[in-house]
């Protein structure tokens with residue numbers, strides 16, 4: 001069947017345990033959440049690749065006014081860089097599909113805050129690959145699309161563990177290590193996400209940790225190993241048949257240890273730590289950064305206390321989001337023949 005237009009969507013994620021250390025081959029646990037990026041792909045007649053990114057603020061925009069005219073200029077390098085995940089995703093699919101000269105227009109709308117540790121880069125890459133591959137007639141499984149999403153992150157960031165594109169493509173809860181994943185049983189977790197309102201670039205934060213590790217391997221390696229141990233313990237607790245009260249209390253303590261280790265790596269900020277402590281003071285059993293840090297989001301585990309923790313996050317100057325874990329990963333929403 002020849003296809004004219006495809007709409008695909010892919011979810012955000014939180015990393016429950018193990019961000020950064022996962023880049024060095026340690027395990028991590030992540031879950032897809034119910035915020036999505038939507039990508040529409042269709043053919044155009046120009047032969048060009050056109051990207052309409054409705055949620056991206058254009059960096060380096062210069063505007064000059066006269067009496068009756070407005071001139072816009074842009075720092076083209078920075079504007080192009082911000083679209084590099086989408087561009088690489090399209091180019092990779094075109095390569096996989098064999099040389100194809102037809103123009104493609106990709107239009108993106110997203111519910112996921114950008115640079116906030118919720119995997120917007122992976123979601124946009126996965127949804128783009130999903131939409132464009134279907135348009136070009138490639139039959140790829142969600143798992144294969146996750147692997148291509150990993151290649152996109154590697155190309156753009158220089159380093160990526162692949163956990164974000166994997167969980168965004170397949171959904172649910174995963175335990176991930178060195179490119180391999182295991183689906184953990186689905187469970188509702190009473191969590192609250194707190195957004196600082198500022199952002200951090202994963203590319204820069206991963207590079208910063210790498211530099212510290214190169215300069216002080218004896219100091220940084222034990223921190224990364226301890227993070228790996230936290231993840232293995234968390235997996236054990238998640239899979240245990242302990243009752244919820246004990247299970248959540250243990251998971252909370254492990255989250256706090258994980259946050260301390262991330263802070264030791266230098267990826268927390270004053271605001272993130274303020275939200276983490278506000279949540280704990282309001283009764284969360286644990287709270288930690290999610291994602292690369294440097295701004296962005298934290299999350300708290302707060303059974304019976306979700307609304308108190310959300311209020312505490314607001315008072316501390318953050319934006320709370322009560323999210324649910326999403327079973328579904330990449331979804332083809334609509335295909336127009």
Ligand SMILES: Nc1ncnc2c1ncn2[C@@H]1O[C@H](COP(=O)(O)OP(=O)(O)O)[C@@H](O)[C@H]1O
Nearest residue numbers: 053082110114115116117118119120121201202
């Ligand atoms: N809606 C979107 N449209 C186009 N590009 C996006 C979109 N959302 C995210 N991106 C890309 O992902 C980058 C942010 O990725 P990253 O630094 O990994 O942070 P995170 O994945 O935590 O949001 C943005 O600078 C942009 O290049």
Ligand SMILES: C[C@@](O)(CCOP(=O)(O)O)CC(=O)O
Nearest residue numbers: 019020117119160161291292
């Ligand atoms: C820091 C890291 O572990 C997670 C980054 O997640 P995010 O882009 O901040 O949502 C990097 C990676 O796993 O590739």
Ligand SMILES: [Mg+2]
Nearest residue numbers: 119121122202
């Ligand atoms: Mg990212």
